[in-house]
Amino acid sequence: MKNVTDSFISLSSAEGFGLNTNILETNIINLSVVLGVLIYFGKGVLSNLLDNRKQKISSTIQSSEELCKGAANQLEQARARLREVERRVREIRVNGYSQIQQEKNDLINVASINLKQLENLKNETIHLEQERVIELVQKQISYQAVQRALGTLNSRLNSELHLRTIEHNIDLLLAMKNITD
Template sequence: MGMLNGLAGAAGIRLAEAEGFGLNLDILETNVINLAIVVALVVYFGRGFLGGILEKRKDAIASEIKEAEERQKKASAQLAQEKEKLAQAQEEAKRILANAAESAKTTKEQILAQGKQEIERMKASASQDTTSSEERAMAELRQRVAELALKKVEGELESRLGNDSDAQSKLIDRSISLLGGS
C-alpha cells in the first residue's frame, strides 16, 4: 500500500485508507513544481532545437509544394499537347474516312461499269452463239434436203430406167456429150 500511496502522491491524488480517494493540494508533494521546471527547460532549450527542426520541415514542405506545382504545370502542358495530338489524330481519322468513302464510291462505280461491259460482252457472245447455231442448223438442214433430193432423184432414175440397159447406155452417152467428151 505504501507504494501505491507514493504513485498516487506523485500524481496529486492521495489514497486514504479510511477516507477513500481525495485530492492532495500540497504543491511540493504533488511534483507540480518539478513538472513546471521540466516544461520550462524543454521550452527554453528545445526552442532552438525544435525551431531548427520545424524550419527544416517547413522548407522541405515548401520545396515539395514548389516541385508539385512544377510537376502539375508540366503535366498540364503535356496534357494540352496530348489533347492537341488527339485533335489532330481525330482530324486525320476523319480525312482517312472521307478518302475511304470516296475510294469506295469510285471503286463501286468502276465495278458497276465493268459489270455492264461484261453483260454486254456476254450478250454479244450469246448472240453470236445463237447466230452460229442457226447457221449450223441451216447448213445441216440444207445437207439433209440435198441428201433427200439425191435419194429421190436416184429413186426416180431407177424407176424410169429400170432394168433397161439400152436406156442406161443412152443416158451415159448423152451425159458424156454434155460434158464435152466424144
C-alpha cells in the first residue's frame, strides 16, 4: 500500500511536494486491470458468498423467531396450566374446608342424636326399674298384709265365727241371684 501512495505522490527533498503524472510509473493501468479482473471474476464468488451468508443469517433469524414463538407458546401454555392448577387448588381447598365442616356437623348431629337416644333409653330403663321395684314392693307389702290378716284371722277366727261368715256370704249370693232374676 505504501508503494501505491508513493507512486502517486512524490516527496523528494529536491523536487518538493508534487504529483507524478506518468501513467506507466504509477501503475494505474496495472491496478485498474487487476481491480477490473477481480471485480469481474470475483463478483460472482463474492455475490454467492454474500448471498449464502445472507441466507444463513436469514434462516438463523427465522429459526430463532420460530423458536421464540414456540417458547412463547409453551410459556403461555405453562401459564394457562399454572392458572388451572391454582384454580383447582383453590377449589380443592374450599371444597375440602366445606367438606370437613360438613363432616364435623354430621358427626356432631350423629353424636347429639346418639346422646338423646341414650338419654331416652336411660330414662326408660330407670322408669321400668322403678315400676319393677314398685311392683316388687307392692307384692311384698301385699304378701305381708295377707300374712298378717291370715294370722289375725287364724287367731280370732273360731269355728262358730267361720260358720256365720259362710252363712252370711251364702245369703248375699242368694240375694244377688234374686235381684238378677
